[in-house]
């Protein structure tokens with residue numbers, strides 16, 4: 001299987017053109033996220049993709065560092081910031097685990113549609129915990145598949161993904177269910193303060209550093 005940066009670099013143009021799958025769910029979680037942010041906040045978004053969320057939240061906070069492992073995603077995001085005249089978002093090419101990522105500390109770390117793409121989730125969550133100020137919030141959306149009793153389309157997905165990976169059409173996917181993920185978040189030193197599934201299989205979790 002190709003590495004993550006290569007996979008997402010190849011996917012970037014198509015990803016930029018794809019519509020949001022569920023606009024209402026996206027708008028709802030964006031509004032929920034805003035309730036945890038304040039005007040002067042210093043925010044980090046990891047796995048920011050083409051930057052849409054960071055750019056929409058730019059007016060709500062002090063500044064945002066938005067990072068992604070794919071330089072092609074970051075080029076598209078940087079162009080969007082320039083054309084929208086947004087100056088308080090800095091886009092950087094970096095993996096979540098990179099030492100080059102500014103280590104904050106941050107008032108909030110956002111990871112939307114990223115955690116299920118990582119092979120060492122406990123290490124990633126510990127890393128995010130370390131980047132936050134005390135009492136800071138970690139806000140994430142993660143694709144979680146039910147362990148059993150899953151609707152047929154999700155069970156099919158689990159069977160198809162390895163085949164798609166084999167032909168380079170899917171990235172690495174860490175299949176977790178919501179209880180596994182939430183237990184890992186708690187073990188990393190967070191108190192979960194809000195959860196929801198908007199829409200299945202995407203789990204929205206807000207967790208405060210303790």
Ligand SMILES: C[S@@+](CC[C@H](N)C(=O)[O-])C[C@H]1O[C@@H](n2cnc3c(N)ncnc32)[C@H](O)[C@@H]1O
Nearest residue numbers: 004008047048049068069070073095096112113
């Ligand atoms: C499914 S996309 C989500 C993009 C955006 N957050 C969104 O919700 O539309 C996943 C993104 O995570 C990035 N990514 C994958 N592995 C990463 C890692 N280890 N560190 C940082 N970014 C990563 C990919 O390059 C891709 O842009």
